[in-house]
Amino acid sequence: MMYSLDGQTLDLRGEAGQQVLADIHRDPSRRPGCLCNPSEDGGVPMYVARIGDRYYLKRMPGSGPEHTPDCGSWSPPAELSGLAPLLGTAIRDNPDTGTTRLGLGFALTRHPGRDTSTDSADRENTDGGQTRLSLRSLLHYLWEESGLTRWTPALAGKRNWGMVRSRIQRAADDKIIINRKPLTEYLYLPETFSSTHKPEIAARRAVALQRLTDTSANTKLMLLIGEVKDLRPARFGRNAVIVKHLPDFPILADETLATHLHTRFSTEFTLRQAICDSHLILAGTFSLSSAGVAVAHEAALMTVTRDWIPFDTTSDHALLGTLDQQRRRYVKSLRYLVPAAEPVACVILTDTDPPTPCYLIDDQQNQVPEVQGPQWIWNTSTDICMPPLPPPASGIPRPTVIRANSSVARHRDASCDTAGPEYA
Ligand SMILES: [Zn+2]
Structure with missing residues (x-):
């Protein structure tokens, strides 16, 4: 991802990049911009956090949805x-x-x-x-x-x-x-x-x-x-x-x-x-x-x-399994302190344009809140089968291979993970 400050593109590679971030960190009023979203003039504002002895760019509070879904700093609306x-x-x-x-x-x-x-x-x-x-x-x-x-x-x-x-x-x-x-x-x-x-x-x-x-x-x-x-x-x-x-x-x-x-x-x-x-x-x-x-x-x-x-729930697990088989991209949404009677999105598909919140509800729950944009809802009390999911936007590859269910092959090594949190 590209970042800029005062109209200059930042080169954050290697130790020189750490020095750049350390300099910005000394003056908290300076806000680098993430250039993922071309409609944001100067980029989406970020700040520098020191974690251990390293410096990282983090999104400003509440700014996650302003990034684009393929940016590591994107988050769905809270x-x-x-x-x-x-x-x-x-x-x-x-x-x-x-x-x-x-x-x-x-x-x-x-x-x-x-x-x-x-x-x-x-x-x-x-x-x-x-x-x-x-x-x-x-x-x-x-x-x-x-x-x-x-x-x-x-x-x-x-x-x-x-x-x-x-x-x-x-x-x-x-x-x-x-x-x-x-x-x-x-x-x-x-x-x-x-x-x-x-x-x-x-x-x-x-x-x-x-x-x-x-x-x-x-x-x-x-x-x-x-x-x-x-x-x-x-x-x-x-x-x-x-x-x-x-x-x-x-x-x-x-x-x-x-x-x-x-x-x-x-x-x-x-x-x-x-x-x-x-x-x-x-x-x-x-x-x-x-x-x-x-x-x-x-x-x-x-x-x-x-x-x-x-x-x-098992329905929740079934939806994740289907997304896995269809090689979809998503963010799992979590309930935190929200009681079970209140619906929260189960996942947000990030390979549709715009991202699609997917809800699992049953007859015991209140209605899904009305929001602008597309939604996918599976009422597990009335629909025995999972409704078809919205297809991914063009340009994102559809599945060709369903992953083998082999725990031995799957867990050989895991030294890296490309889906980062909001760290540069
Ligand atoms: Zn971004």
Whole structure:
């Protein structure tokens, strides 16, 4: 993608490009323009964010729809997903500092004598009228920020946990939470397990979890994001969450939390059981006991396809499968805190002109909000078969090959992923 500043095209290649971005970053009033959309004079305004020791161009808050769908900075209107009510409330982008401040509705410190309720794992969190992110809506946000909701056929077979992990870590890098602390200080994503390197991995994990060994009066918590392998009864009346890539690090859960998970996320457990190549993703807070054993406090779950695209129902999964077979391009829309009775777009097709929001509704839901432009609606209560999808715009190749359903071939390697988030 091409960018300009003060009428000059920017060359952002290599280390010289990093220097250019560093210079712009020193003066937040300077706004480079993304030249993807010729109708935007001077380009769509962007800002420079520093993530780790690298600089990246990011879109200005609310400007995603002004880019073109083939631009990495494009995003559908926030109103099509559950994101809109959170922008400016629980999620505040600050282009002047290049950071995003998140209001969290769950605790990362536990004070003695004060109990935290497992119900906060996925309710609409409000505190003094202020909307806050639940564990599950934070998971949705990080998935979207990581670019994991964007799909093109070229990505087939290129995603695995190692790539998902690095994407989420990078997306979390410029996020600030309580007391202006970086989210990454509290976030733990297990690295890909290898029995050959088990001691080194355990040593790195001990360093990553150092915060939990603080001996102050308050219990320190961290946020784990990982793939759940099992939730099963452990000895002595406890339950254990077994996370993939953490085979030597079970996380104990008390009966209250285990019951809450089975009740609140029964759909997610059922989908994971029924669709054998899906993944069950956990976002949960945990601490270490004085004996060094991990103990879960709050948790939420999300089901994703074999390509790590989130889905909520079998109809949702069927639509994603059809899009996959037809080699379509789309952005998955996520629900965040929006209740199931309110329709949000399931996907937005990005290979139609203009992009087409696709809704899955049933008779229990309210009507799809009327918007300008095309829509595709599948009422799963009345239409047994999926209606035909709008065809892609001319110039975008239609499918010629349906991908083989081979998990061995699909997951050989995933070192790169071309669908980027809004990073240059
Ligand atoms: Zn653009």
